[in-house]
Amino acid sequence: MPGGSIYVQPNEKYTGSSPQWWYEKFWREDAQNRRRTRYVKAGVAFVIGVALALRFDLTGASPLVGLLLGGIVAAGDWYLDWRSFHATAVWRGARRGEAITGRMLRRSLSRHGYTVLDGRAIRGQASIDHLVIGPSGVWIIDNESWSPDTEIACYAGRLFFSEKYGTKTAKPLVETAEAFAELLTRETRVPVTISPVLAVHCGLLPRGGIVMAEGLILLKPRLAAKVIKSAEGNVLNDEQIELLARTAARELQKV
Structure with a gap:
């Protein structure tokens, strides 16, 4: 190339x-x-x-x-x-989106009581790029890129990539979040709801850099930490964060 x-x-x-x-x-x-x-x-x-x-x-x-x-x-x-x-580096294969986003997450969130685990999977099932556990709750973040002229938008609650529906992209990540939440809740007895996020490295997002559709948040990588920190309320205390992080590290396979 x-x-x-x-x-x-x-x-x-x-x-x-x-x-x-x-x-x-x-x-x-x-x-x-x-x-x-x-x-x-x-x-x-x-x-x-x-x-x-x-x-x-x-x-x-x-x-x-x-x-x-x-x-x-x-x-x-x-x-x-x-x-x-x-801006097209990830789409062109010159850089890895997970490395970029992981670095941003750790730099912005670690000092605020968040734990960031990279490359995790339920054995034999779905995998994700980042698992974030902290005061505002639990989040999974994947990375993706589209061609520079691909418009990413929400119309009537549905996700679109230019003229194409985005359900095939949103649904698996939402289901993965549910599977991760079920596993962590079962193993820790801490009620967990996981918010799925997709970091978009290339593609046209609307002004503000965020789209919310079909249960998924799509945003520019630099906004991920800001969205996580700005979530309302402290859902988890320090003990719960430590328990969830320790359980995730033990039960989720590293990929």
């Missing part, structure tokens, strides 16, 4: 004529056009900067002001291009 990461094993999904492969190929082939456009923008900014300097009687400094404004515009344009490409 063009520009593939040495840290991620090759996957047939991201090679050959896959959408990911073509996206990266066209992106690199279009680099010259993007640079040309950037130069034009910087040139226009230079002229504007000179004109502004002359307008405010800064004749001697006008070239410097023009160069400064042109440099700022060029740097900003480069950053926006890089950011749009970097």
Whole structure:
């Protein structure tokens, strides 16, 4: 794969004529056009900067002001291009979504009394990327990515990925949450309800970065910890959190 990461094993999904492969190929082939456009923008900014300097009687400094404004515009344009490409890294197979989300969760939640367990499964059944246990309750979080132009939205309570229904994505994760909750409740005798979350690494979420539909919360990875911490009330005390975390570590298979 063009520009593939040495840290991620090759996957047939991201090679050959896959959408990911073509996206990266066209992106690199279009680099010259993007640079040309950037130069034009910087040139226009230079002229504007000179004109502004002359307008405010800064004749001697006008070239410097023009160069400064042109440099700022060029740097900003480069950053926006890089950011749009970097946002597709998980979808392209260059990075692992579970590693990104797990790092964010631990950094934001550990100091607030939450335990984060990565890669857990009920033996012989469903698996999830992250199990979070803390004052606001228990959460399971999976990671997914879609093509950059896929619109993720809720209409009349139903989940949509562009024109396609999202039930096949939501239902298994909701059922997994129920199975995990049943196991933890049975083993600890602590009533547990688990909230399922899907961290979306690539795709178009509405303004705010959160969609709630069919019992599932879909959000940008950076918002996961915020949503968990902002949940109403303290559902679990320290003893219950420790018991649930210890039981989960023992009963749930690590994957």
